[in-house]
Amino acid sequence: MAKLIFLGTKGEIEKETLKHRYHSSILINFNNFKLLIDYGLKHKYKLEEIKPNAILITHAHPDHYIWLEENIKTEVPVYLTEETLSYGKYKPYNYRIIAIGNKFKLNFLEIIPYRVLHSIRCPAVGFKIKIPENETLVYNPDLVDILDKDEILAGVSHYIGDGSSLKINLVRRRGDQFFGHTRIITQINWCKKYDIKNIIFTHLGKEVIEKEEEFSKKFPEAILAYDDMELTL
Numbered sequence: 001m002a003k004l005i006f007l008g009t010k011g012e013i014e015k016e017t018l019k020h021r022y023h024s025s026i027l028i029n030f031n032n033f034k035l036l037i038d039y040g041l042k043h044k045y046k047l048e049e050i051k052p053n054a055i056l057i058t059h060a061h062p063d064h065y066i067w068l069e070e071n072i073k074t075e076v077p078v079y080l081t082e083e084t085l086s087y088g089k090y091k092p093y094n095y096r097i098i099a100i101g102n103k104f105k106l107n108f109l110e111i112i113p114y115r116v117l118h119s120i121r122c123p124a125v126g127f128k129i130k131i132p133e134n135e136t137l138v139y140n141p142d143l144v145d146i147l148d149k150d151e152i153l154a155g156v157s158h159y160i161g162d163g164s165s166l167k168i169n170l171v172r173r174r175g176d177q178f179f180g181h182t183r184i185i186t187q188i189n190w191c192k193k194y195d196i197k198n199i200i201f202t203h204l205g206k207e208v209i210e211k212e213e214e215f216s217k218k219f220p221e222a223i224l225a226y227d228d229m230e231l232t233l
Protein backbone atom coordinates (compact mmCIF):
# COMPACT_ATOMS: atom_id res chain seq x y z
CA MET A 1 0.00 0.00 0.00
CA ALA A 2 1.27 3.43 -0.88
CA LYS A 3 0.34 6.67 0.82
CA LEU A 4 0.27 10.02 -0.91
CA ILE A 5 0.45 13.24 1.07
CA PHE A 6 -0.15 16.57 -0.65
CA LEU A 7 2.23 18.82 1.29
CA GLY A 8 1.20 21.89 -0.69
CA THR A 9 -1.46 22.53 -3.32
CA LYS A 10 -1.32 26.08 -4.58
CA GLY A 11 0.30 27.41 -7.74
CA GLU A 12 2.50 30.44 -8.13
CA ILE A 13 -0.12 32.90 -6.92
CA GLU A 14 -0.26 35.41 -4.10
CA LYS A 15 -3.66 34.34 -2.85
CA GLU A 16 -3.69 31.82 -0.06
CA THR A 17 -6.36 30.20 2.05
CA LEU A 18 -6.22 27.83 5.00
CA LYS A 19 -6.54 24.87 2.62
CA HIS A 20 -4.06 26.13 0.05
CA ARG A 21 -1.18 27.90 1.67
CA TYR A 22 1.88 26.11 0.33
CA HIS A 23 3.42 25.52 -3.08
CA SER A 24 2.53 22.24 -4.78
CA SER A 25 4.49 19.29 -3.53
CA ILE A 26 3.66 15.66 -2.94
CA LEU A 27 5.15 12.92 -0.80
CA ILE A 28 4.78 9.27 -1.79
CA ASN A 29 5.45 6.75 0.94
CA PHE A 30 5.80 3.14 -0.14
CA ASN A 31 7.50 0.39 1.81
CA ASN A 32 8.94 3.04 4.17
CA PHE A 33 10.62 4.74 1.21
CA LYS A 34 9.66 8.42 1.02
CA LEU A 35 9.77 10.12 -2.35
CA LEU A 36 9.21 13.88 -2.43
CA ILE A 37 8.24 15.57 -5.70
CA ASP A 38 9.03 19.29 -5.89
CA TYR A 39 10.04 21.57 -3.05
CA GLY A 40 9.27 25.24 -3.59
CA LEU A 41 9.84 28.47 -1.71
CA LYS A 42 6.59 28.29 0.28
CA HIS A 43 6.63 25.02 2.16
CA LYS A 44 5.18 23.99 5.49
CA TYR A 45 7.82 21.48 6.51
CA LYS A 46 11.60 21.60 6.48
CA LEU A 47 13.38 18.76 4.69
CA GLU A 48 14.67 17.56 8.08
CA GLU A 49 11.04 17.10 9.13
CA ILE A 50 9.89 15.39 5.92
CA LYS A 51 12.97 13.14 5.83
CA PRO A 52 12.61 12.10 2.18
CA ASN A 53 14.87 9.38 0.77
CA ALA A 54 14.92 11.11 -2.62
CA ILE A 55 13.54 14.27 -4.27
CA LEU A 56 12.31 14.65 -7.87
CA ILE A 57 12.02 18.10 -9.45
CA THR A 58 9.64 18.91 -12.32
CA HIS A 59 11.12 22.28 -13.34
CA ALA A 60 12.98 25.35 -12.16
CA HIS A 61 10.09 27.70 -11.30
CA PRO A 62 10.28 29.00 -7.72
CA ASP A 63 7.07 27.28 -6.62
CA HIS A 64 8.71 23.90 -7.41
CA TYR A 65 12.45 24.33 -6.96
CA ILE A 66 13.81 26.10 -3.91
CA TRP A 67 17.39 26.06 -5.23
CA LEU A 68 16.37 28.66 -7.77
CA GLU A 69 16.76 31.22 -4.98
CA GLU A 70 17.88 29.56 -1.76
CA ASN A 71 21.00 27.56 -1.11
CA ILE A 72 19.56 24.95 1.21
CA LYS A 73 21.86 22.11 2.15
CA THR A 74 20.83 18.48 2.18
CA GLU A 75 22.49 15.13 1.58
CA VAL A 76 19.28 13.78 0.04
CA PRO A 77 19.70 12.97 -3.67
CA VAL A 78 17.81 15.43 -5.89
CA TYR A 79 16.83 14.12 -9.35
CA LEU A 80 16.43 16.78 -12.01
CA THR A 81 17.11 17.48 -15.67
CA GLU A 82 20.25 19.21 -16.89
CA GLU A 83 18.01 22.13 -17.96
CA THR A 84 16.68 22.60 -14.43
CA LEU A 85 20.11 22.25 -12.85
CA SER A 86 21.69 24.88 -15.08
CA TYR A 87 18.84 27.37 -14.61
CA GLY A 88 18.90 27.72 -10.83
CA LYS A 89 21.08 30.19 -8.97
CA TYR A 90 22.13 27.40 -6.61
CA LYS A 91 22.55 23.66 -7.07
CA PRO A 92 21.55 20.88 -4.71
CA TYR A 93 24.66 19.30 -3.22
CA ASN A 94 23.77 15.71 -4.15
CA TYR A 95 22.16 16.10 -7.57
CA ARG A 96 21.44 13.32 -10.08
CA ILE A 97 20.74 14.12 -13.72
CA ILE A 98 17.71 12.54 -15.35
CA ALA A 99 16.62 12.55 -18.99
CA ILE A 100 13.26 12.38 -20.76
CA GLY A 101 12.17 8.78 -21.30
CA ASN A 102 15.01 7.25 -19.28
CA LYS A 103 13.40 4.99 -16.69
CA PHE A 104 14.99 4.52 -13.32
CA LYS A 105 14.16 2.77 -10.09
CA LEU A 106 14.12 4.16 -6.58
CA ASN A 107 13.53 1.42 -4.06
CA PHE A 108 10.49 -0.42 -5.48
CA LEU A 109 9.20 2.55 -7.46
CA GLU A 110 9.76 2.76 -11.20
CA ILE A 111 9.99 6.33 -12.46
CA ILE A 112 9.65 7.61 -16.02
CA PRO A 113 10.31 11.31 -16.63
CA TYR A 114 8.36 12.67 -19.62
CA ARG A 115 8.23 15.98 -21.44
CA VAL A 116 5.36 18.36 -20.76
CA LEU A 117 4.93 21.68 -22.53
CA HIS A 118 4.81 24.45 -19.93
CA SER A 119 7.65 26.96 -20.04
CA ILE A 120 10.12 28.00 -22.72
CA ARG A 121 12.84 29.15 -20.31
CA CYS A 122 12.32 26.42 -17.69
CA PRO A 123 11.46 23.26 -19.61
CA ALA A 124 9.36 20.94 -17.44
CA VAL A 125 8.89 17.23 -17.00
CA GLY A 126 6.15 15.14 -15.47
CA PHE A 127 6.72 11.84 -13.69
CA LYS A 128 5.00 8.52 -14.33
CA ILE A 129 5.46 6.37 -11.27
CA LYS A 130 4.67 2.67 -11.14
CA ILE A 131 3.93 1.39 -7.70
CA PRO A 132 4.04 -2.39 -7.23
CA GLU A 133 0.62 -4.10 -7.24
CA ASN A 134 -0.65 -2.26 -10.27
CA GLU A 135 -1.13 1.35 -9.24
CA THR A 136 0.46 3.86 -11.60
CA LEU A 137 0.30 7.58 -11.14
CA VAL A 138 1.30 10.57 -13.20
CA TYR A 139 2.26 13.88 -11.62
CA ASN A 140 2.29 16.98 -13.84
CA PRO A 141 1.38 20.01 -11.76
CA ASP A 142 2.16 22.56 -14.52
CA LEU A 143 1.43 21.92 -18.16
CA VAL A 144 -0.07 22.96 -21.45
CA ASP A 145 0.23 19.48 -22.91
CA ILE A 146 1.90 16.08 -22.67
CA LEU A 147 3.86 15.36 -25.82
CA ASP A 148 3.33 11.62 -25.89
CA LYS A 149 -0.08 11.04 -24.32
CA ASP A 150 -0.58 7.58 -25.85
CA GLU A 151 2.55 6.31 -24.17
CA ILE A 152 2.33 8.23 -20.89
CA LEU A 153 -1.37 8.06 -20.05
CA ALA A 154 -1.82 4.38 -20.91
CA GLY A 155 -2.29 2.17 -17.86
CA VAL A 156 -2.52 5.07 -15.39
CA SER A 157 -4.73 4.69 -12.29
CA HIS A 158 -4.18 8.15 -10.76
CA TYR A 159 -3.80 11.42 -12.67
CA ILE A 160 -2.50 14.34 -10.62
CA GLY A 161 -2.74 17.43 -12.76
CA ASP A 162 -2.58 21.20 -13.13
CA GLY A 163 -5.41 22.99 -11.30
CA SER A 164 -4.45 26.50 -12.39
CA SER A 165 -7.54 27.23 -14.43
CA LEU A 166 -11.19 26.29 -14.94
CA LYS A 167 -12.30 28.70 -17.65
CA ILE A 168 -9.62 31.35 -17.98
CA ASN A 169 -7.21 30.68 -20.83
CA LEU A 170 -3.69 30.62 -19.40
CA VAL A 171 -2.05 29.22 -22.52
CA ARG A 172 0.28 31.66 -24.29
CA ARG A 173 2.14 31.41 -27.55
CA ARG A 174 5.50 32.64 -28.75
CA GLY A 175 6.19 31.75 -32.37
CA ASP A 176 5.23 28.11 -32.66
CA GLN A 177 5.82 27.39 -28.97
CA PHE A 178 3.03 27.19 -26.42
CA PHE A 179 3.49 27.81 -22.72
CA GLY A 180 1.41 28.31 -19.57
CA HIS A 181 -1.33 26.12 -18.12
CA THR A 182 -4.10 24.18 -19.78
CA ARG A 183 -7.62 24.08 -18.35
CA ILE A 184 -8.91 21.48 -15.91
CA ILE A 185 -11.64 20.37 -18.34
CA THR A 186 -9.09 19.55 -21.04
CA GLN A 187 -7.22 17.31 -18.61
CA ILE A 188 -10.45 15.60 -17.48
CA ASN A 189 -11.12 14.80 -21.13
CA TRP A 190 -7.67 13.23 -21.48
CA CYS A 191 -8.42 11.08 -18.42
CA LYS A 192 -11.74 9.96 -19.91
CA LYS A 193 -10.08 9.08 -23.19
CA TYR A 194 -7.41 7.00 -21.47
CA ASP A 195 -9.85 5.54 -18.93
CA ILE A 196 -8.10 6.98 -15.87
CA LYS A 197 -10.38 6.53 -12.86
CA ASN A 198 -8.83 8.77 -10.21
CA ILE A 199 -8.43 12.42 -11.18
CA ILE A 200 -6.89 14.85 -8.74
CA PHE A 201 -5.88 18.48 -9.24
CA THR A 202 -3.19 20.33 -7.33
CA HIS A 203 -1.34 23.60 -8.10
CA LEU A 204 -4.64 25.46 -7.77
CA GLY A 205 -5.04 28.91 -9.26
CA LYS A 206 -7.00 31.88 -7.91
CA GLU A 207 -10.10 31.18 -10.01
CA VAL A 208 -10.23 27.55 -8.89
CA ILE A 209 -9.72 28.32 -5.19
CA GLU A 210 -12.54 30.89 -5.36
CA LYS A 211 -14.90 28.38 -6.99
CA GLU A 212 -13.88 25.39 -4.89
CA GLU A 213 -17.39 24.90 -3.45
CA GLU A 214 -18.98 24.53 -6.88
CA PHE A 215 -16.22 22.34 -8.23
CA SER A 216 -17.42 18.99 -6.88
CA LYS A 217 -20.92 19.57 -8.26
CA LYS A 218 -19.61 20.48 -11.67
CA PHE A 219 -16.89 17.87 -11.88
CA PRO A 220 -17.90 14.92 -9.66
CA GLU A 221 -15.32 12.75 -11.43
CA ALA A 222 -12.41 14.81 -10.10
CA ILE A 223 -11.19 16.12 -6.75
CA LEU A 224 -9.21 19.17 -5.71
CA ALA A 225 -6.34 18.41 -3.38
CA TYR A 226 -5.74 20.53 -0.28
CA ASP A 227 -2.68 20.97 1.93
CA ASP A 228 -1.97 17.86 4.03
CA MET A 229 -4.57 15.76 2.15
CA GLU A 230 -3.72 12.08 2.33
CA LEU A 231 -4.70 9.32 -0.07
CA THR A 232 -4.06 5.62 0.27
CA LEU A 233 -3.50 3.69 -2.94
Ligand SMILES: [Zn+2]
Binding pocket: 011, 012, 061, 063, 064, 141, 142, 203
Ligand atom coordinates in the same frame (compact mmCIF):
# COMPACT_ATOMS: atom_id res chain seq x y z
ZN1 LIG B 1 4.05 26.06 -10.76
Ligand SMILES: [Zn+2]
Binding pocket: 059, 061, 118, 119, 142
Ligand atom coordinates in the same frame (compact mmCIF):
# COMPACT_ATOMS: atom_id res chain seq x y z
ZN1 LIG C 1 5.87 26.38 -13.66
